[in-house]
Structure formats: C-alpha cells, structure tokens
Amino acid sequence: MTPNIRPLVAGNWKMNGLRDALGTINEIAQSSEDSALSKIDMLLCPPATLLYVATTLCEDVPLQIGGQDCHANKSGAHTGDISADMIADCLGTQIIVGHSERRTDHGETDSEIRAKAEAAIEAGLVAIVCIGETEEERKSGKTLDVLKTQLAGSVPDNATAANTVIAYEPVWAIGTGLVPSNGDVEEAHAFIRSEMASRFNAEGEKMRLLYGGSVKPSNAAELMAIANVDGALVGGASLKSEDFLAICKATAGNLG
Numbered sequence: 144m145t146p147n148i149r150p151l152v153a154g155n156w157k158m159n160g161l162r163d164a165l166g167t168i169n170e171i172a173q174s175s176e177d178s179a180l181s182k183i184d185m186l187l188c189p190p191a192t193l194l195y196v197a198t199t200l201c202e203d204v205p206l207q208i209g210g211q212d213c214h215a216n217k218s219g220a221h222t223g224d225i226s227a228d229m230i231a232d233c234l235g236t237q238i239i240v241g242h243s244e245r246r247t248d249h250g251e252t253d254s255e256i257r258a259k260a261e262a263a264i265e266a267g268l269v270a271i272v273c274i275g276e277t278e279e280e281r282k283s284g285k286t287l288d289v290l291k292t293q294l295a296g297s298v299p300d301n302a303t304a305a306n307t308v309i310a311y312e313p314v315w316a317i318g319t320g321l322v323p324s325n326g327d328v329e330e331a332h333a334f335i336r337s338e339m340a341s342r343f344n345a346e347g348e349k350m351r352l353l354y355g356g357s358v359k360p361s362n363a364a365e366l367m368a369i370a371n372v373d374g375a376l377v378g379g380a381s382l383k384s385e386d387f388l389a390i391c392k393a394t395a396g397n398l399g
C-alpha cells in the first residue's frame with residue numbers, strides 16, 4: 144500500500160461469462176455497498192457482451208464496470224473492434240489495455256497499447272496499462288529492463304494519477320498459481336514507482352500500481368501489504384463473488 148492512495152481491486156473476467164453470470168455481477172454489486180469496503184474502489188471488467196447490462200446493475204452502488212480492451216480509433220471500419228467511446232457510452236469507467244494475453248494473442252506492441260490508452264483517456268475513462276515480464280525474461284535477469292521499456296512505450300505522455308493505473312502482471316504468474324516472492328513484487332513496484340515519478344513527478348507518485356497474477360483470497364492480504372502495491376488485478380478469482388469479495392475485504396482490511 145502507498146499512504147494516501149485509494150486502492151483499486153479490479154476483476155478481469157477475460158473471455159468468460161454468459162448471461163447467467165450477471166447474477167454474480169449483481170451479487171458483487173450489492174455487496175459493494177458494505178461499509179467494510181468503503182475505503183477501496185472496486186471494478187469488474189466482464190466481456191463486452193455483458194458490459195452494458197452490467198452497468199445497469201451497478202447504477203446505485205459503488206461497483207464500477209470497465210472494458211478489457213479498446214481500439215485506438217473512435218469509430219470506423221474495424222470489424223469486431225470496440226472503441227473507448229462505446230465503452231464510455233455503455234457507462235464503463237475504465238479500460239484494461241495491453242494485457243499480456245492481448246500482447247501475445249494479437250501481437251499488440253507498446254506503441255499500439257499507448258494509442259489505446261490515449262483513446263481511453265480521450266474518452267474520459269481510466270486506462271489500466273498492463274506490463275510484465277515472461278518467465279524467460281525473469282530467469283535471464285531482464286525483468287526491470289522489460290518493465291522500463293514497456294512503461295516508456297505504453298504509458299501516454301498525458302498520463303495522470305486520475306486517468307492512468309499501472310498493472311504489474313508477471314506473465315508467468317497469470318493463471319498458474321505461481322506468485323513472485325514478496326521481495327520480487329516489492330522490487331518491481333518500487334521500480335515502477337520510480338519510473339513514473341521521474342516521468343510524471345507528483346502524478347507518478349500518486350498513480351495506482353496494481354499487482355496481478357494468481358491473486359487469491361489466501362494471498363491477497365500479504366500481497367496488498369507490500370509497499371507501492373495499491374490494489375490488485377484479479378483474473379480467475381474474480382469469477383466467483385465470494386472470492387472476489389474476500390480479496391476486496393483483505394485489501395480494505397490492510398488499511399486498518
């Protein structure tokens with residue numbers, strides 16, 4: 144945690160969730176009013192097919208809904224793509240960009256991810272920019288170099304603490320049950336903080352830095368207690384309301 148930064152716990156549903164999963168979103172939405180959760184922000188990013196209905200379930204509660212990706216353009220001939228304006232129009236508030244699965248499945252580059260983040264910001268939304276090293280890069284001692292390059296390439300020049308969140312997700316920790324040591328998470332987050340602070344000054348000092356990769360109810364409190372970890376980006380465990388809520392409560396509990 145960073146003093147005076149309001150944590151964010153975000154759930155990334157990836158390509159999971161049919162209409163019957165709206166019940167799960169509704170359960171999380173109703174529970175988000177719990178006073179024990181009032182000190183954190185909560186976000187769910189369901190698949191685009193559920194996004195609008197999901198926002199209608201959250202009209203009067205603090206749970207926010209976001210997108211998992213957007214196109215860099217506002218509109219046009221891009222079959223199958225979704226613009227940041229469309230997500231804003233569906234009352235989404237944030238958009239994940241540059242997730243490692245998009246970098247791998249769709250070959251997205253840092254400059255494309257930067258353009259998507261710019262589009263999200265231009266639409267008045269928060270861009271959650273994902274970065275992270277592969278197992279091979281970690282083993283060969285390149286982690287911080289990789290993070291430096293991804294941050295420099297993917298984060299827009301007009302990033303502020305209000306419009307940008309950085310999510311550090313080691314690729315090898317995603318969906319594997321593997322988690323870096325506390326010391327490795329601390330080192331990566333301290334590095335990201337110093338990079339953002341040297342580029343964006345006070346805005347970089349205040350920017351939220353999330354950890355993602357096999358966050359579970361059992362490890363959330365420990366991970367969230369690490370310096371400069373200002374919340375979590377949760378995959379698999381966000382698909383179950385009780386697990387996601389337990390992670391949210393563990394995060395809020397760390398605030399004392």
Ligand code: 13P
Pocket residue numbers: 155242312316317318319320355356357358376377378379380
């Ligand atoms: P898991 O929590 O399933 O490891 O996924 C993390 C992730 O990729 C969130 O964006």
